[in-house]
Amino acid sequence: MDTDTIDLVIRVENAYSDGHESDQAYTVEVARSLDNEQLWDELYEYTGDGHGRAHPNLGTCHTVTVLESSQRPDLAGLANEYIS
Secondary structure (H helix, E strand, O other): OOOOEEEEEEEEEEEEOOOOEEEEEEEEEEEOOOOHHHHHHHHHHHOOOOHHHHOOOOOEEEEEEEEEOOOOHHHOOOEEEEEO
C-alpha cells in the first residue's frame, strides 16, 4: 500500500431539480496530505451521474459522505454538500 495515499469508501447522492435522483458508492484513493477543503474539492469529481449533461440548466444537490477509511477512521461519517 502507498503510504502517501488513503482509501475511502464514499457514498454520492445526486439530486436534480427535475426530480431525478441517484445514489452510488465508490472506493477512491486520495492523498493523505489533503486538508479537509482539499479533500472535498477532490471528492467533487465523483458527483453527478450524467443527467445534467442533457439538461444543463437544472439545479443540483450532490452529497458526498465518507462511509469508511481504515487508515483514517476519523473521516467516517463526514459529509459535504455541493449545491448549484
